[in-house]
Amino acid sequence: MTLPERVQLYEVGPREGFQSEPVLDTNEKIEFVDALSRTGLRHIEVTSFVSPKWVPQMADAEALLAGIHREPGVIYRAAYLNVQGLERALNNNVTLDGSLVLSASDTFSKRNMNKSTVEMFSNLSEWIAAYKAANIRVKQMGFMASFGCNFEGYIPLPHLIRLMGDVIDLAADAGETIQKVKLADTMGWANPEQIKRTVQTIQDKWPQLDIHLHLHDTRGLGLANVYAALQEGLWEFDTAIGGLGGCPFAAVKGAPGNIATEDVAFLCEQMGIDTGLNLAALIDCANKAEQLVGRALPGHLAKGGLQEHIRPKTWKQVQG
Amino acid sequence: MTLPERVQLYEVGPREGFQSEPVLDTNEKIEFVDALSRTGLRHIEVTSFVSPKWVPQMADAEALLAGIHREPGVIYRAAYLNVQGLERALNNNVTLDGSLVLSASDTFSKRNMNKSTVEMFSNLSEWIAAYKAANIRVKQMGFMASFGCNFEGYIPLPHLIRLMGDVIDLAADAGETIQKVKLADTMGWANPEQIKRTVQTIQDKWPQLDIHLHLHDTRGLGLANVYAALQEGLWEFDTAIGGLGGCPFAAVKGAPGNIATEDVAFLCEQMGIDTGLNLAALIDCANKAEQLVGRALPGHLAKGGLQEHIRPKTWKQVQG
Incomplete structure (x- = not known):
């Protein structure tokens, strides 16, 4: 540590x-x-x-x-x-990650994007095609509500891991390699031990994968979560x-x-x-x-x- | 851990x-x-x-x-x-700790108590006598500004340890055993690694001593500090x-x-x-x-x- x-x-x-x-x-x-x-x-x-x-x-x-x-x-x-x-982003000189994004909570997905997680997943091929057309490599995946959701409660870690595997496989089938996952605690549910367990599980399964955290301080645990992540060696955070x-x-x-x-x-x-x-x-x-x-x-x-x-x-x- | x-x-x-x-x-x-x-x-x-x-x-x-x-x-x-x-506390049915209190920062001591840390220390015998007269065992010591001070900066850990030893010895000379130290981060200076280093050092030197933390969230590190303390096994906090x-x-x-x-x-x-x-x-x-x-x-x-x-x-x- x-x-x-x-x-x-x-x-x-x-x-x-x-x-x-x-x-x-x-x-x-x-x-x-x-x-x-x-x-x-x-x-x-x-x-x-x-x-x-x-x-x-x-x-x-x-x-x-x-x-x-x-x-x-x-x-x-x-x-x-x-x-x-x-398309608009491409025309305005910003750096793009080539990121594939889902919500780990199906209910949040429907409320926020008007699409279920399965529907969002089925759109990812379209995203990969759009990135390819723009000559952007698909290198990243992101998950909203990775840790918990006001409508579904805690997100079971095996569910998140399964979704991650699905996206990694889909990208691989298209000849792309996911190098980084961005996990968002969109509604402020994560706690430090959950962060540690999640990071350890991902690092065991995909040792090459960078983990980037997007944390919220909704219930006050934000900086304790950052400290837990730092202890696991993480070094990229949205703030x-x-x-x-x-x-x-x-x-x-x-x-x-x-x-x-x-x-x-x-x-x-x-x-x-x-x-x-x-x-x-x-x-x-x-x-x-x-x-x-x-x-x-x-x-x-x-x-x-x-x-x-x-x-x-x-x-x-x-x-x- | x-x-x-x-x-x-x-x-x-x-x-x-x-x-x-x-x-x-x-x-x-x-x-x-x-x-x-x-x-x-x-x-x-x-x-x-x-x-x-x-x-x-x-x-x-x-x-x-x-x-x-x-x-x-x-x-x-x-x-x-x-x-x-x-005396007033004794007359009003509150539980007393028999605590001896100093500030680890001399400047804060002067500003807050109008007495230097040395002057405060020289008063401790009077406190011990007052507790004895009230039939209260002296069991606890407390330190304000244990980690840092707006006027002096970071408190060097050896200084805190020295003060702690002085109070433990003074109490022992009076036939009392200090069982707990309360460390106050009065102005919100502590960081999680500092908490860990401090706790580990104290636990190495005085394994029987309970450590109780009084933390402030002045600069946002309060809950990260609690998490660090929990990882060291601490379980008593002022909030x-x-x-x-x-x-x-x-x-x-x-x-x-x-x-x-x-x-x-x-x-x-x-x-x-x-x-x-x-x-x-x-x-x-x-x-x-x-x-x-x-x-x-x-x-x-x-x-x-x-x-x-x-x-x-x-x-x-x-x-x-």
Whole structure:
């Protein structure tokens, strides 16, 4: 059980966060993404190519991507839910993962995508064909509600493993190799022991497969889950600045959203894990995010404060 | 590395939480403590015997303790900072630990108690004498700012260990045996690896000593720290319902306070650790606490929701 030497945080705030807020001004979003680009983040999910009818917050996807200042070394990403969205993404200079996505919860799949998990699975061949047509290798798979679901309860691990195997096989039949799985705890169900058991089971079965986590802090276990994952050697996490994001199915509107970028970065840095991130710059962005959405966000570090005594020396440096 | 089978949470919200809020109505506090008494909590710190001149929020300590309905099996506690406070506690039917308390940070000691750590240490003989006069065995020691301090930075572990040894020796010279140490992360500095290193070092040196943690979530690492402590077998934690409490030295007024009772209980229960607590009743109390203080509190579970699918079956039960 050794912690990794470095982690890579994938910022999803501008996409997953702002999609559940009132429509924001495009120029303000451009400024915000540009500020994020100067924090040391290497991956920023900027927007989503979805129907402006259903998600007016993302209607400015093209304008936003055209307006940002692209910092060298930063990989700009966008989400998409169907082949039309993929086409738009291809036309707007974002990096694509070639990812095949399902929900581990059938009920969530129906509620969120209007399709059962089986129907979603049967669409994957179409996705593979679309990626091939665009000359993109299929390298990744993702599962929403990997750990639990407000409508179905805990997702049994054997069910997740079976789905993973099915997708790996389908990709292999098309001559593609899945190299990474992204597991999303969409509604905030995972606990640290469940994370460990899940990661260990996957690593035993597919030792070559990278595991990337997308965690939510809905019930407060987000950073404990990150710590459990770090103990298993995981090093790639989706996070959202300030703890932007949310869950439309939480008990209370404004329930905590994605795990906060600055809190996860602080956790890692204090334990001697390199994030490549400037914590003070992240706090500035978290404060900007609060101004943009006009309410307090759940991230902690901006409120607790990055004391001068923390800045020059992390605990790991003090301990040697 | 085995998790404990059960944990004991010591509720400190009515004391540590309400001392930093506007003065609340005594009857409302009585109702609130009575509600807490029906959640399964076995230890509730109700109030503090301090000067009403300095802490008007606690001026009703006697009335509050006289007014509550004492639930069988619940141990009611109170804080005190000097021998006069101890006298008042003795007269009001609260359970006392016979605890000797210092701050591991000299600067925090001076700012918070107007005395250096050395001066505080030299007062301990007076405390031992006062406890003896009251026929209370000295069994516990406590350290504020055990892990870090906004004014001094990280507390070197050898310094904490030295202070611990000094107190153990002083007590032994007076014929008393320290059985438990309570380590407080008063300003929210600890990280999980620091918790582990600290616990392991103490357990190596004093294998018989119980370690009780008092953690704050100032910078978001509270529950990750609890998980690290559970992995080392610790099972006693101070928590505050709703995440009441705060830190007068945080960057922002209203920064996250103590770790939230309901979130810690949820973490434990989902991993199969018995808390003896009724999560739904805790959420009711967290909601009551928000009404009392008139603002949103940082605890997560009340906002994320205790779904019906969580209630009958924890993840551990599903996994078997």
